[in-house]
Amino acid sequence: MDGAGGATPMQQLQLQQAHIQREQARINDFWNEVETEMTQIDPEKEDFKNHELPLARIKKIMRLEDDIAEAGAPRFMIAAEAPIIIAKACEIFVLEMAMRANSLTAENKRRTLQRNDIAMAVSKTDTYDFLIDIVPREELKKDDVGHAAAVDQEAQQQMHLMAMQHALGQHMT
16 A cells, blocks of 8 residues: 555544644644744843834834724824734744645645745634635636645544544443
8 A cells, every 4th residue: 555545544544643643743733833922022031123024014014903993093102012922923924834735745745835835824724714805716727726625525424433432432331
């Protein structure tokens, strides 16, 4: 039996479930690492002014809300810490999305992360639902559409397997 090609449907389902569990473990490790990093920040030693993302640009984006506010509404001030926190949140957001998209790149046996990998990461993750209009699912390449269908089928199979496991658990007791 070479790969999943000669595997029975149950074996394929088990392989898919193992892959999903590995990916979830990678995501959990990422968030544990982020949490550890955040809790170990020493405000006395940390240089909060140096970031990968330009703080002036972040402030400008934050001011857009002020620009579209109703006429006569008071302008709001932005505390010095706010853009720093937003910059770190953006950095973490980009890291997680890149990790998810890179996983899809590797899964497709490629070395170059493509727009479609990002689109698939968005479509596979409920957290990214707010990006659906920016990265529409319909724009996926034809070869990735098959992958998207496989992902949907994978989710259905996983739900079926969970239902079977639940039924077996109920039957055993």
